[in-house]
Amino acid sequence: MTVLDFLRLTGRSWRTLLIGVAIGLLGAFGYTQVQPHVFTANSSGFVTAGPSEGGLIGGSEAAVAKAQSYLPLITSRPVYEKIAQNPDSGLAEGQTLTGRLTASVAPNSNLIEVQASADSPAAAVALANGALQAMADVISDLESQAGGGVSSVTVLPLQDAVAPTSPESPNLRNNLLIGAGIGLVLAYVFVFLRKALDVKVRNSKDLASAAGVGSLGRIPKSPQLMGKNRASNDADAIAAESFRRLRTNLRFASVDEEIRSMVITSSNAGEGKSTIATSLAQVLAQSNTPTILIDADLRRPTVASVLGIDGSVGLSEVLSGQISLEDALTATKTPGLYALPSGRIPPNPSEMLGSEAMRSIIRLLSQDYIVIIDAPPLLPVTDAAILSTRVDGVVLVATAGRTRREDVGAARDMLSQVHGRLLGTVLNMVPPRDTADGYEYRRNRSYYVTANKKGMPVFKSAKGHVDLLEPQPDTNAPATISLAPRANVAPQNAGKKAQPQAAPQQTAVAEPPLSNAAPSDSENAPTRRSRRGA
Structure with a gap:
């Protein structure tokens, strides 16, 4: 341990050290009071x-x-x-x-x-x-x-002797100093012992060491990413910027091969994989990258509730042949983002996700869209391990201070056994004041942009004054990098009877392709909207 590591550990454990000093002072004071005065x-x-x-x-x-x-x-x-x-x-x-x-x-x-x-x-x-x-x-x-x-x-x-004004012993001042010193030493012993015996993932270094791959991003702990607010990552500017950074890192996660489809999973349940999958799909769509989010958690689905869409019909019905993929896809409030809910919970989720139909769906959709799959956790069930063989890569999510390092290692081994490709890790719920991973967010907090009630950006300077600027249109063009979508292919039934028009902001977004056939002249007509559009 270097001096810098010691100082960082001291900064993170200052409450424990303060409690140790306080206990030492109280013990010294009590000891002094019970000793006979001389x-x-x-x-x-x-x-x-x-x-x-x-x-x-x-x-x-x-x-x-x-x-x-x-x-x-x-x-x-x-x-x-x-x-x-x-x-x-x-x-x-x-x-x-x-x-x-x-x-x-x-x-x-x-x-x-x-x-x-x-x-x-x-x-x-x-x-x-x-x-x-x-x-x-x-x-x-x-x-x-x-x-x-x-x-x-x-x-x-x-x-002659003069009456003393204070006792010779016990010496309260000396005892307090000794007690504070003993309390501080014991507190440091506790801190170092806790660090040595700690089995939780505390920072990105712990996660990268346990997973054997690099970190793709760190998501700060934010109330805007909990409960019903999980679909609105823009409410917290710092969280929104962390997802944009994750998007950027994913685009460069593979140099020699395009990443068209990926599974978002975790070691255990409740580590935020669904929130990260939903927010990542949104920021990808916001960068003019047509994206499809598939809820492949056929045991505890959450994508439909997070996005506020109807999830009664979805992936399980498509895999069982009850409805077509076109009818199951649902447009969301985010332009360029489509969702495929889980549908009804089947009795055999693993078999359905490992079927050839699932492989065909992923292959078909990934031709023109980035496919984000929210999968169940790796350790309780085998669903995510099966899906990892159907996609281009896997993103493993862990929660700071909660996920055990041995669980991350076990998840990595499961992916390795089925020859799944682990793209990287994401550390979720990073404390904003954590000196290891959250300090950069706290230090640059005044730089991030938030929006007022009218939707106008608010820039907070370091001195506290506020400037309101008019919102500018998004002029970002799709970058020619590994995650950029291919040329959009209109669906093959574009010439059929038109459905009711969807929201205006969605008319510029291409529908998911349902075949590999070349588009004809009639297919250049306005795209057909899902029967359950947003």
């Missing part, structure tokens, strides 16, 4: 040995030596007994002095300091003063015995 007070005095030649501060060499030699007395039994006998020492009955008294001598001086600890400021002051006096009495007694009743060493009190 207050420390200091008292000091000078040790003199005979006449003071150098003054009290400097002290004679004998006084300095005596002060150093008497330091161990602070923890001796005679001193403890003297303190216990002194009613002013603040020592309660039954209390022990072990570890509560220390003594030290200032460097190169005869100044001795006594430090006492207690559970309250007053008790610490009384104990420090009492200990210094007890130590002076014991030293005087020892010197008197050694000198034949006359003591040559005297301890002169210099400064």
